[in-house]
Amino acid sequence: MVNDQAERLRQRLNSLKTQAKSIAVMSGKGGVGKSNFSLNFSLALQKENKRVLLFDLDIGMGNIDILIGESSKYSIVDFFQKDLSLTDIISTGPDGLEYISGGSGLGTIFQLDETKFQRFLQQLDLLFKVYDYIIFDMGAGISEDSLRFLLSVDEIIVITTPEPTSMTDAYSAIKHVCLNHPTIPFSIVVNRLLTRRLVTLLIADSHKRLPNF
Numbered sequence: 717m718v719n720d721q722a723e724r725l726r727q728r729l730n731s732l733k734t735q736a737k738s739i740a741v742m743s744g745k746g747g748v749g750k751s752n753f754s755l756n757f758s759l760a761l762q763k764e765n766k767r768v769l770l771f772d773l774d775i776g777m778g779n780i781d782i783l784i785g786e787s788s789k790y791s792i793v794d795f796f797q798k799d800l801s802l803t804d805i806i807s808t809g810p811d812g813l814e815y816i817s818g819g820s821g822l823g824t825i826f827q828l829d830e831t832k833f834q835r836f837l838q839q840l841d842l843l844f845k846v847y848d849y850i851i852f853d854m855g856a857g858i859s860e861d862s863l864r865f866l867l868s869v870d871e872i873i874v875i876t877t878p879e880p881t882s883m884t885d886a887y888s889a890i891k892h893v894c895l896n897h898p899t900i901p902f903s904i905v906v907n908r909l910l911t912r913r914l915v916t917l918l919i920a921d922s923h924k925r926l927p928n929f
Contacts, residue, residue, distance in 0.1 A: 736769075736847040738869040743876060744885025746856035749907040750875040754853035755783050757873075762813050766848040769806070770815035773865065774855035778818020784809045791819030795839075796832055802839040818853070833864070858889050866893050871901040877908045 741757070743750040751772075758770040772778035772792070781788050790805035806814050843850065852869065854862050866872060872893065876886035890902060 736844045736850045738844075738850050738852065739871055739873060740852040740854055740866050740869045741873045741875060742854040742858075742862075742866065742889060743856050743874065743882075744887070744889040745882055748856075748875050748877050748882055750856065751779050751783055751853055753873070753875050753905060753907075754851055755780060758813055758815075758849075758851050759811055761849050761851075762811050767846070768813060768849045768851065769843060769847045770809075770813060770851050770853065772816060772818030772853045773862065774818045774853065775861075776819055777855060778820060778853075780815055780853060781817050781820075784815070788815075788817035791817035793819035795836075802836075802843055814847075857885070858892055863893070863896070867897045867900070869900075871903065873903045873905060875905050875907060878906060879908075 741750055741754045751774075754770060758768045761768045770780060772780040775792055778791065786807070786809060788805075788807040790800060790807070792805065794800050795802060795805050802816065805816055807817060809815050852865055854866065858866065874886050874890055876882045886904070893900065893902075
């Protein structure tokens with residue numbers, strides 16, 4: 717089911733390649749600076765005169781609002797629960813950056829069923845015709861819902877830190893995605909590094925490991 721839905725999403729995104737480039741920002745665990753990176757990366761693209769949409773897909777547990785310092789009127793939760801369109805729930809942040817909040821305070825665990833998924837795809841088509849980049853700020857780790865998006869984007873940026881548990885979780889997340897889509901491009905960003913030498917060692921180690929999947 718997950719791979720079938722991911723393939724349908726990938727086909728839709730591929731049909732719009734002349735429009736927005738899709739990038740997912742993920743991490744193996746929380747607290748590594750993933751959302752900070754997503755926001756700053758989006759702002760950097762905005763300064764290059766690109767039209768960017770930052771999409772917080774940590775549904776019900778998003779924190780882009782907190783980082784921006786604003787409280788959005790609507791979130792992705794409203795799209796699913798109040799039958800709003802994706803255009804209706806877009807907010808504007810610093811430097812004119814447009815974003816969709818992930819929302820917070822859900823009383824139940826959110827699940828994306830087939831009906832919601834199909835409606836989401838239809839709405840997403842419209843956004844890809846408007847923007848140059850859509851940055852998906854994913855929740856920490858990998859769920860069945862998030863895997864659908866990770867398998868369909870143009871590329872993935874993985875955020876981690878030198879902490880052993882952070883590196884291990886990031887490696888496991890990359891492996892999980894690669895087992896389902898071995899050709900998807902990955903980039904690794906390591907936060908909180910003290911020396912450039914450690915960056916070189918980490919990159920060399922990841923290059924040795926990834927082909928063994």
